[in-house]
Amino acid sequence: MTDTAANNLQAEVNRLRHELQSLKVDKQSDDGEQVTIAEYLLARLEQLGVTSIFGVPGDFNMPFLDYIEDHPKIDWIGNCNELNAAYAADGYARVKENSIGVVTTTFGVGELSAMNGVAGAFSEMVPVLHIVGAPSTAQQKKKPMLHHTLGDGRFGAYIKASEQITIAQAVLMSKTNATSEIDRILTECITRARPVYLMLPTDLVSQKVPAGRLEVPLSRTPPPNNPDVEKFVLDEIVKLVDSADQDIIILVDACAIRHNVRQEVDDLLTRTQFPVYAAPMGKTAVSENHNRYGGIYIGSISDPSIKEKVENAKLILSIGALKSDFNTGMFTYSIPTSSTIELHSDHTQVQHAQFPGIGMKQLLPKLTARLKQFESSASQLAVPHYKAVIPNEQHDDISHAWFWPRMGAFFKEGDVIVAETGTSSFGILDIPLPERSVFVSQILYGSIGWSVGSTLGAALAARDKKMGRTILFVGDGSLQLTVQELSTMMHYGLKPIIFVLNNKGYNIERHLHGMHRKYNDIADWQWTSLLTTLSNPNPQEKPKSKSYTLTALLEDKIFSNTGEMQLVEVVMDMYDTPRALQAAADLSAS
Template sequence: MSTEDEWTVGRYLATRLEQLGIRHLFGVPGDFLGPFLTIMQDTTSVRWVGTPTEMGAGYAADGYARVRAADAAADDAERGVAAVAVTYSVGAFSLLNTIGGAYVEDIPLIAINAGPSYEQWLNFQAVGLLTSHMSPRRESNLDVYRQVTVDAQVLSNPGLAPSQIDSAITACLTERKPVYLEVMEDVWEAPCEPPQGELRAHERPFTARNRQILDKAVAAAVALIRKFGTPIVWAGEELVRQRLENELVEFVEATRMQFCTTVGAKSVVSERHPLFAGVYNGKASLQEIRDTFKNAGCRIGLGTWSTSKNLNGEQNIGDDWIVAARGGLSVGAMYFPDVQLRHFIPALKTALEGQTFPADHFALARAAGLDVPATTSAFLDSLSSDEHPTELTYDSFFKHVNFFLENRATGGDPNAPSPFTVVSDAAFALLGSMNLRIGDRSGYLAQNSWLSIGYSVGAATGVALGRQQAMKRPLVFVGDGSFQEICQELSTQVRHHLAPVFFVLDNEGFYGIEQMLVAPCYFKGRQSDGADFYNVLHPWRYEKLAEVFGSEKDRMHGFELSTHDELDSLLGSLADPGNDLNHSPVLARVRLNRHDYPSALQYKIDENCPA
């Protein structure tokens, strides 16, 4: 047992996690991991949050990192980190998918893999004795994690462990991506030196050569803006990851440019900002937003990732685009390497000083003959309504929820802070929720590039714990197929007295997005296109899971919703702070027609299904 004067590798790592502001470590325990968890519990304030699955733990850590980064001071990047711990091979390979997602989406996670002892490896080397979870390939775990991390280390020598831990965490902070620490069981309680100083990110130096390239890049960007005129900004994921939301606001307010966001950058700033013009998502945008965005003279992408989901159906960005992302800048056909976003935005603002580009792009599009609302404000207001048909559809459901978030959830004051953080899963849930109007900065999160189904259910745990002091509940939208992947993570939320609200979108047990991608004409009323047989799910009575995971001591509430009246009744209860419903998890099954789909995907049918 570690004492106040003794330092072990386990205590060293736990202390480094604590110094990063991490208060919850997610994971699934195992015999190799047990010694570390005991040391951590005895010597730090970091608390263990055990989950039913390794994927759930990884998603929880991912959500925890996102909200902690968003809520930390902009100059305190070290605070937005999370950690997850599992056991060798069987746990590590289950966790791999979530670390892959964090790597793609620039989420800083520390993946801890507790492995067999050094002694056991020597036994295998000498006589071929395999113990539990071991693979004959000694570096099997390390090799796969090298593909999805910016640093991967095996700790087998206690003398080297402190420097290995520090270098990996420094890489995590600097690159804002996951790292991997594989720790042999007999190393946890081995003595080592105490930590020296605190770890921090190391910024890439801004050299004289960088200044030269930046100046040329800014000049080219200004020339393109002047050539095409009436610019609109497309704010992207890197603004969120690099905490550049203030730079975005300063830029658009100085230039009076309107801005859209990607889905991944949704709510990078409040969507009630007067220059906000909606979420642009390629052909999957609402038609009005797509028309106005494409009708602009030129487009300026700031930190936007050109993914198939951000550009849905669009094949190129064109010569009237400026895109600053992934460490470089494209201006039409020209490319300027090593131009950092944090330098480019203020430099472009300075270069445009004294020039403004005031334009309501909806008004301009209407003047150009497009059938769109008269103003941006009128359009955004139209996305919220308290008048609905009886039958629930994807579009009417999210329009109803939008009204709730903008009005009832905040006590009638649309400018008041919301008690919810919206968490969306992939597929139809993402395409429906992307047009909710989020008043709070960082009030919405989704895994928009990796798109691992079921992400939202596990992430809700991390979001709830990360924003527990702010008393913000996760409001989760997840499809039935996604939910079936990882429903058991609700038990973690009940156990830890969290209170997320889940809307499971049940379109009669069907992988709707997969059918839309493979055979969209099914949704035009045809009974089958030969693809639907493998997209059929076994039907669940989702609302009954409240009885499975809840108990008299730790309650959970389940509902079945088939009409807007039933939805309205539930939303009314959620808006009442005194209602007992608001002290425990809520699971609502939203019953939708199998042939229904979000209007964001209408282009798929129009392009593929002749009349």
């Protein structure tokens, strides 16, 4: 049986188990309480910790928006467009772990605009619910030539597109199965860390359904591992660790975050003391101040000291790997399969043998118990701590070599740091981040402009979690795609610090291809006037934001404490680029 088939079978078993429990509650309920479908859906989202829903109003979703606006604990966050709303839901889910992001659009024109953002969440395993307000069930059956349709009666055309970028879909056409369908797709969303799609027709929004199912929480528990296979896998791993003379390193990647095993990984590190490194997408999956943390491994692009330690280890325990091109240094991992153990959410691979259905969530605590015997020897393995040194440059230009280490000294504990695809995400990789900080970047899907909308969601989630500052690094080219969402941040009282890298165009594209081509140039903007342009124009109100250029700003305590939203224009040479990005571009070209 393939992994996909096993996952689908287990998902159906989980659904039937939850359905049986819910039916029992419904049957035992004496008061027979009824709620609307909209109220049921919002109650489930509240149970999942959702406090913000993103989107744009349209006539087919506005009946549902009334319920959102009237909800006492969930806020409606109106965006400038649906694409940015989907980006915001993605950023919200990344920072508010164990919750999900939610984006609400109208049928056709709205949902299609959001699809690129939803696709990015699918690619990078981010749990997002896309709610689409749709024409009434009667209209969908009669198929009149409605606005927002294709004019040919194909009311199901849009969901066919969404089926390619969501893990589960539900088209509500009757109140009879509405609650079970809502529960089904939400369970898929939280257990498989991928987006799901819900079509909600206008006439069903206020239809009444039994509320009893809400007493049965949605299950987050992954499928149980087969105990016999799990024991065999544990035995094999222990044998390999022992035969490697305990010369083992742990490599943590994105899916350790997405599938909620941070605590299990931390317990493993604490009780075994094996050295740990992270892939780019796994940055901040473990504390970068941990005494056994060695830095970021990116194949041949890695710092030489990190590359040597990782690639010379006799055994590598890989947790949650996602082996994309940029995440592996353009596929330059020098880690043979014979020296690797891979733990994933739905399978485990020990050297060349794969064990479907043996997930890391349940395996890790048992593995920690078996490997703690090696602590005394593992603690003797040297872990050189990588430090970003600020160079003493004899000129006034702001170079990437100086800028990123200097920013490392600016960061504080608990900061949420968002980096745009390309220049920023590569520049910050080598910079150790403080305790409890969260790094947010879209390294696999790489949708230009994603970081701006994502910052909106990340900042709201950070405020919910009482975290530190939200800091965005974005290039001038990327910001021009999604700049409108800065106004949304101001509207909702968010106070991120935004560093705009002004290098006159698309830096990453120049270094990948067309260094001197005009298509990589952009129109320059008056960046220092941007927040004034996008802020509330009422002259009687105190300005909510200011703009700056970078001088001695990083030493300014008022600036650092983020009492208001702030934008910093960082003027850089159009051909200068971070070390890691230049290396990746060279590899890509070759």
